[in-house]
Amino acid sequence: MLFHGFFRSFSVFVISEEAGKLYRIFDSIGITLRKSNKARASTSNNFSNYDIAFLDLDSEGWQKRLIELKQYMPVIAFGKPDIKKAVESMKLGATDFLEKPLKNETVLEIFEKFKDKPKVEIPGLIGISKIMEDVYCGIRKAALTDSNVLITGESGTGKELVARAIHNLSDRKDNSFIVINCSAIPDTLLESELFGFEKGAFTGATYTKKGLIEWAHKGTLFFNEIGDVSPLFQTKILRVIQEGEFIKIGGAQPIKVDVRFIAVTNKDLIKACKEGSFREDLFYRLNVIQIELPPLRNRKEDIPSLVKFFINKHSSKRKDIHIRGITEEALDALMNYSFPGNVRELENIIERAIAFTNSSEITVKDLPSYIIKSSHSKKISHGNLKEAINNFEKELIWSALQKTRGNISKAAELLGIHRQQLQRKLKQYKIAT
Template sequence: MINVIVISDDEKKISPLFKSSGISFHIQGSMQKKRSPMPDSHELSHYAIAFLDLDVDDWQETLLELRQQMPVIAFSMPDIKTAVEAMRLGAYDFLEKPLTNEALNQAISRCNEKSLTHEYGFDEIVGASPPMLKVFGLIRKAAVSESNVLITGESGAGKEPVARAIHKWSPRKEKPFMTINCSAIPDTLLESELFGFEKGAFTGANYTKKGILEMADGGTVFFDEIGDVSPLFQTKILRVIQEGEVMRIGGMRYMKVDVRIIAATNKNLTASCLRGTFRLDLFYRLNVINIHLSPLRERKEDIPLLVRHFMKKYAPKRKDILIKGITDDAMNLLMHYSYPGNVRELENFIERAISLANGPEILPSDLPAFMLESTPPKKTTIPRLKEAIRDVEKEIISSALDKSGGNISRAAEALGVYRQQLQRKIKKLKIAT
């Protein structure tokens, strides 16, 4: 059975309801009333779901804090404005008072369904390797903070989905997420894209155009390939970050803009700073939170999961046959390749293999010929996909438990999953604790 924490100042009414619903719960008053201080993150890890009464004074802060650790179900008297605000701040669900046993239990099962589908990743980002679990933890942290984020990692490692996930889970999620690819765009074009222009600002400016920064007001701007920006433009971006204002080309006044900046690069910006090609002050402003994506060759345990993910994505494109799996030999080839192009390269292999396949399974011959040459498959066959995933999971969980000295809460924290989720896994995989 799962444990939930309930934050409400109306214990008299709320407690009996949770009791009669058969839910294992702990109720506690609001933080501001100081009747009982908010549990720290370690104590919170005992709970799988939080129920938050929006009648408590400081519900916004409480919600932001709780949702870093678990899904939060908000409840209050029927009020659209409050419900919208709670969802915008990241509540997972909203229930109207008076609560009923049925509504409580339904909300809990909706939550459980969702966490099960997210077992191997975060949103669209697939991965269960220790480096990816660390990335998921950082995405959660970055989402609730307003700080700028710098995402680093080799080409094709998945920087863009990480940026999208941060925005999607942030309180800015209802506002625009705008991306600008800084590489290969000349400065003049970059300037009009970012800042916009007034009619008549230059020859050909026959209309007024809003820039990306202005359009993204209240939301997030993703500067992809920031390492390729010219020194002059770096100064302009720094100004936006420092002053929080922009002026259209040919404009007369600065406009305040409230944007959160996420930048990505496959370059080593520290080295660029040392060489003097990247401004150190801009680097510091961007690199408040750093999320690094390891190359795929360093997290091979993610390969079977990614293969399954991309097969699901591309298999429906074949209308003539139903592609259900991949042979052990083909999987073996994929496991032993070095992926200079990272996840993007693996995705291309699967898309191509699916369009070439003649039967229900992907064969080695559906993979590029150079893979056969460069990495001769080992004679030993590798386990089926399901077993491979199970073994990887077992290994990761056992090693986390070893490191935590058998402490499940600490292991769950290190793995970036809820304690309850980990307990379920331990039971299912029959791991000795």
């Protein structure tokens, strides 16, 4: 669907016996809709093709459809004035509720709200790229279950943020989220830290102590960098995951716990299993649901949004000047950098630039010298010619979209190609607009 004047396009999924009325509203406010005459028969296999859903609460089985759809896109619930239904729909995950009869200006406000947002938004996570939308969908799905989750990705990609998002979106959100920094617990303290101990269990045990696992009862236990744990740690934790129970040091009876386990690692655990440094049975217990976080270099279209977020986050640290943005030249330099430290490195760069800048905008001079050098001496990759051409073409398209603030028609004109050609290229390279 094309929405005139917007920076991105929309595909809308409608579930209603009165869909015709909604289509007429879309037409009247300038939206061209790709209709589906069999919306009711659609499966989750093609939900990812849509950006937003309008769900009629007067339709049969709307609760089930809402729970399913919200994993893939924002859901706008609408229906006859009914406070009970409206509240129930919001509790189940609807993004908004509109009363019938729908008005043009009300529907227009919905599209205004979502023009610069990802399809599935996760509090605390920034990015509108297709690859991050897939991550958001994975988070939503994981939050609906109690299954264990393994989050993989390079350092600095935001693995703990994803773990907290899963917890905060789940039914366990009102209970503890206990963090275990795996490499920080020596084997000598392992059992007392994880399981706790009874009073008198050993010399100096003058009180009964709860272990971290017991503190996580009814909540989530988060293993930070599970790939760094010792063989003893792996053995001790495996039984808890398998049986859902443990015994305190000095205790006589097993203690049952209801815990959801989320582990993160920047290591290749499959390789570690083959090498014998990580237990295969533990890997499969943890790897029920896997979410892989992409490095920042693979989602460069998110850099402008991240830069804006970090400027807003850290600008208040300057007491003498208000930092309101970044120059186009400085942003281009960041776009041309590979970010081996990922999002964490970008945040560090922006915070440093805010501290050193002498103007209300971050300039190239405020960036570290290695970024400027990288931008000036960017090397052509040693891949084959086709790959090099594709990369160059993708960068040209992205640059044109940046200069035209996402306007596809103007970007196509700037590139000297037809709008339809550019749309095919955007789809080919999976560039979000």
